[in-house]
Amino acid sequence: MNLHEYQGKEILSSYGVRIQRGIVAQSADEAVAAAKKLQEETGTGWWVVKAQVHAGGRGKGGGVKLAKSLEEVKQRASEIIGMDLVTPQTSKEGKRVHQVLIAEDVYYPGETETSEIYMSVMLNRQAGRNMIVYSTEGGMDIEAVAEKTPELIFTEEIDPKVGLLPFQARQIAFNLGLEGVAFKEMVKFVTNLYKAYDSIDAALFEINPVLKTSDNKIMAVDAKVAIDGNSLFRHPDIAALRDLREEDASEVEAGEAGLNFIKLDGNVGCMVNGAGLAMSTMDIIKMAGGNPANFLDVGGTADAARVEKAFRIILREDNVKAILVNIFGGIVRCDRVAQGIVDAYNNIGEINVPIIVRLQGTNAVEAKELIDKSGLKVHSVIALQEAADMVQELVS
Amino acid sequence: MSVLVNKDSKIIVQGFTGKEGTFHAEQMIAYNTNVVGGVTPGKGGQTHLDRPVFNTVADAVKETGADVSIIFVPPAFAADSIMEAAAGGIKVIVTITEGIPVKDMVVVKEYIKDFDCTLIGPNCPGVITADEAKVGIMPGFVFKKGKVGIVSKSGTLTYEAADQVVKAGLGITTAIGIGGDPIIGTTTKEAVELLMNDPETKGIVMIGEIGGNLEAVAAKWIKENGTKPVVGFIAGETAPVGRTMGHAGAIVGGAEDTAAAKKAIMRECGIHVVDSPAHIGSKMAEVLA
Numbered sequence: 001m002n003l004h005e006y007q008g009k010e011i012l013s014s015y016g017v018r019i020q021r022g023i024v025a026q027s028a029d030e031a032v033a034a035a036k037k038l039q040e041e042t043g044t045g046w047w048v049v050k051a052q053v054h055a056g057g058r059g060k061g062g063g064v065k066l067a068k069s070l071e072e073v074k075q076r077a078s079e080i081i082g083m084d085l086v087t088p089q090t091s092k093e094g095k096r097v098h099q100v101l102i103a104e105d106v107y108y109p110g111e112t113e114t115s116e117i118y119m120s121v122m123l124n125r126q127a128g129r130n131m132i133v134y135s136t137e138g139g140m141d142i143e144a145v146a147e148k149t150p151e152l153i154f155t156e157e158i159d160p161k162v163g164l165l166p167f168q169a170r171q172i173a174f175n176l177g178l179e180g181v182a183f184k185e186m187v188k189f190v191t192n193l194y195k196a197y198d199s200i201d202a203a204l205f206e207i208n209p210v211l212k213t214s215d216n217k218i219m220a221v222d223a224k225v226a227i228d229g230n231s232l233f234r235h236p237d238i239a240a241l242r243d244l245r246e247e248d249a250s251e252v253e254a255g256e257a258g259l260n261f262i263k264l265d266g267n268v269g270c271m272v273n274g275a276g277l278a279m280s281t282m283d284i285i286k287m288a289g290g291n292p293a294n295f296l297d298v299g300g301t302a303d304a305a306r307v308e309k310a311f312r313i314i315l316r317e318d319n320v321k322a323i324l325v326n327i328f329g330g331i332v333r334c335d336r337v338a339q340g341i342v343d344a345y346n347n348i349g350e351i352n353v354p355i356i357v358r359l360q361g362t363n364a365v366e367a368k369e370l371i372d373k374s375g376l377k378v379h380s381v382i383a384l385q386e387a388a389d390m391v392q393e394l395v396s
Numbered sequence: 397m398s399v400l401v402n403k404d405s406k407i408i409v410q411g412f413t414g415k416e417g418t419f420h421a422e423q424m425i426a427y428n429t430n431v432v433g434g435v436t437p438g439k440g441g442q443t444h445l446d447r448p449v450f451n452t453v454a455d456a457v458k459e460t461g462a463d464v465s466i467i468f469v470p471p472a473f474a475a476d477s478i479m480e481a482a483a484g485g486i487k488v489i490v491t492i493t494e495g496i497p498v499k500d501m502v503v504v505k506e507y508i509k510d511f512d513c514t515l516i517g518p519n520c521p522g523v524i525t526a527d528e529a530k531v532g533i534m535p536g537f538v539f540k541k542g543k544v545g546i547v548s549k550s551g552t553l554t555y556e557a558a559d560q561v562v563k564a565g566l567g568i569t570t571a572i573g574i575g576g577d578p579i580i581g582t583t584t585k586e587a588v589e590l591l592m593n594d595p596e597t598k599g600i601v602m603i604g605e606i607g608g609n610l611e612a613v614a615a616k617w618i619k620e621n622g623t624k625p626v627v628g629f630i631a632g633e634t635a636p637v638g639r640t641m642g643h644a645g646a647i648v649g650g651a652e653d654t655a656a657a658k659k660a661i662m663r664e665c666g667i668h669v670v671d672s673p674a675h676i677g678s679k680m681a682e683v684l685a
Contacts, residue, residue: 123502123578123579125578126608128506128579160506201497230471230496234472262636262639264636272552274550275550276550276631277551277673279631280553280631280673283633283671283673286634291634295641328552328559330535330552383674384673385672
């Protein structure tokens with residue numbers, strides 16, 4: 001589950017991490033009120049208006065703007081709220097912006113130069129341990145840094161028995177070339193950042209940039225936070241931060257019905273039991289000359305209600321030209337699934353796209369017989385290759 | 397011969413009296429698997445499915461000599477169950493539970509290093525040695541005895557592969573579902589190595605998916621140490637970047653995570669890679685002919 005920048009920053013702040021302060025606003029008027037309040041609290045003279053959407057690269061798409069007066073705050077906020085923000089990480093249609101963060105200006109001039117640092121905390125899958133990744137090259141695309149100057153990226157692995165140790169925090173601050181007040185600030189920053197990551201079961205905390213201000217403070221200017229969805233049962237407060245507006249409506253609806261669904265833009269829908277087989281079925285569709293319209297894992301109980309729900313969600317997309325159902329019956333009996341398909345088909349009524357049903361495994365023969373006798377316009381096959389051939393025939 | 401489990405394995409079920417545990421224990425027993433008892437804290441002394449229930453794994457091991465455990469405990473408590481199994485002296489711990497928090501698995505991975513045990517999973521279909529022992533949730537009838545071993549991250553795709561291999565007239569020795577989570581106990585390479593060392597296994601099917609580098613590590617090991625033909629498949633050629641495809645570990649992060657990149661490495665290492673999952677069985681028949 002992803003969080004907004006402002007939510008991530010609030011969490012960081014509650015763990016003692018210094019952040020660029022800000023107030024979230026849903027409208028231009030709220031933005032102005034927020035800017036005034038922020039001025040009173042922080043003394044900031046300029047403001048940054050930042051679109052709050054679940055996508056990186058917001059600045060590149062025009063979703064982050066500087067405002068030097070309250071009029072400009074109003075202007076910028078009204079431009080950004082309601083826009084469909086297109087960034088390198090969104091689809092070409094972009095993401096609708098519902099709210100902005102009005103943030104203080106932290107790049108003010110002072111006794112030293114400001115500098116931007118990159119820092120993230122995530123799982124190192126190979127080691128089975130968390131790690132802190134950091135670099136002096138903050139504020140830019142970290143993938144580009146990794147490609148061009150990998151020697152400027154450092155990692156610090158955390159031993160789960162003892163957690164982040166003080167010497168590791170110091171090592172990070174030294175490697176970043178910090179000294180004096182900024183050094184002490186960084187040690188505290190890293191320590192509390194890791195504490196936040198560990199405490200809320202995060203899957204990712206990416207702070208880009210971490211800013212060393214001109215008066216040697218270390219603070220998080222951005223926060224990209226992902227939470228391990230499997231841990232939400234023990235974090236009801238974090239679960240409540242979920243913003244359904246950021247997710248595809250069909251995907252949310254499918255999730256509520258116990259279906260694991262991801263919308264894609266292809267022309268052949270699919271319904272499969274098991275994630276690996278579902279991905280393979282998408283691959284088969286592609287190889288047969290089609291394009292998968294979705295990923296859909298119906299899970300272990302492909303009963304009539306779920307099958308019907310799945311059909312309805314897939315059929316919502318006009319470009320779907322065929323649907324491939326691929327079920328390997330193990331504990332789930334194929335004839336039960338077949339009955340579910342027939343019932344769902346009859347309940348929905350008119351289905352205008354051809355459906356290919358491939359049922360293999362327990363009672364596959366009985367299932368094929370049931371479908372063939374139903375009189376429905378459903379092509380039933382048993383081998384996976386036959387299903388692939390049928391897709392090819394239908395999309396060509 | 398076989399790997400991990402066989403007809404002499406003494407198996408206990410953790411989460412024995414729950415709905416999932418009961419259903420799958422019945423199926424395992426119906427496959428003639430040597431289930432010697434189970435563990436449900438607080439129900440020690442009772443009998444379930446004609447087998448004794450124990451309060452702790454340590455009690456179960458002491459009374460039955462169990463050396464294999466299968467875990468159906470809910471995700472919030474599963475990590476604790478794995479560590480209890482390790483500390484209790486279990487040698488092969490098969491964890492079926494899906495949805496264990498990563499943070500818990502980081503602790504488990506570290507903890508079990510101190511014990512002489514093998515963890516399979518979590519979030520996996522389990523392990524089956526054809527005609528000997530089914531320690532998992534797979535449909536037993538698909539796995540007819542033969543000479544091909546399977547290593548896979550996926551559940552139903554494993555059944556699909558086994559079905560094709562059996563229908564190609566080859567049959568299965570042992571199939572190992574290693575699981576689709578970001579942190580798993582036994583890696584692709586470790587599972588392949590077990591099958592490589594099994595004299596009954598003549599060929600190996602290795603099924604992976606997008607995300608992580610387990611297949612690449614296994615492929616490099618096979619290039620150096622392989623003595624048997626390996627047929628490989630990677631699911632998720634069409635998966636979009638940055639989306640988790642069902643399995644928590646199945647997410648394309650960087651360039652090396654993609655199906656195409658993995659297949660290229662596997663081919664370089666001499667693995668017979670098929671692009672279509674419909675060709676796993678026929679390819680194995682071809683390379684073993």
